[in-house]
Amino acid sequence: MSEVKELTLQEVAEHNTKKDLYLIVNDKIYDCTEFASEHPGGEEVLLDLAGQDCTEAFDDVGHSDEARALLDDEKFVGNVKRLPGDPAPKAQEAASYSSSSSSSASGFGVGLYAVILVGGAIAYGAYNYLQAQQAQQQ
Numbered sequence: 468m469s470e471v472k473e474l475t476l477q478e479v480a481e482h483n484t485k486k487d488l489y490l491i492v493n494d495k496i497y498d499c500t501e502f503a504s505e506h507p508g509g510e511e512v513l514l515d516l517a518g519q520d521c522t523e524a525f526d527d528v529g530h531s532d533e534a535r536a537l538l539d540d541e542k543f544v545g546n547v548k549r550l551p552g553d554p555a556p557k558a559q560e561a562a563s564y565s566s567s568s569s570s571s572a573s574g575f576g577v578g579l580y581a582v583i584l585v586g587g588a589i590a591y592g593a594y595n596y597l598q599a600q601q602a603q604q605q
């Protein structure tokens with residue numbers, strides 16, 4: 468059995484032209500050079516993402532099972548070899564997105580408390596100041 472090839476993101480990124488077009492879907496690398504001109508969604512979109520991870524774009528379009536079936540042995544080049552510091556696979560990135568947005572939501576909560584506290588302090592100060600002014604006038 469022949470071993471499955473492994474390419475780093477940097478190596479895949481070199482295949483980013485019309486004549487040499489690799490795409491990554493679900494951490495698998497596909498040679499779409501021949502297919503690009505036949506793509507029902509147009510050659511341009513594939514060229515835009517050439518050499519990159521297009522898992523998200525591929526899923527967003529809602530490709531049919533037939534489209535998924537086209538990602539077969541004929542196009543398959545190998546698996547992505549992720550090095551330390553490389554971005555996470557797109558599918559997992561979506562998950563970390565939600566956790567980072569929830570942490571920014573709690574950051575907003577702390578900010579809100581600060582606004583209420585500072586606002587309250589200013590209002591209290593202004594109230595005291597006006598009281599003092601009124602006392603002076605009497």
Ligand code: HEM
Pocket residue numbers: 490492497499506507508509512513516521524525528529530531532533534535537538
């Ligand atoms: C990577 C391999 C890809 C394959 C094998 C592929 C295959 C196909 C196939 C077979 C269709 C016809 C409709 C269907 O069966 O779902 C299609 C449509 C389409 N594809 Fe892809 N696609 C790929 C990547 C992409 C990417 C990265 C995009 C980026 C946005 C994209 C955008 C579209 C669009 C917009 C359509 C709809 C065209 C229309 O209905 O007028 N495709 N694709």
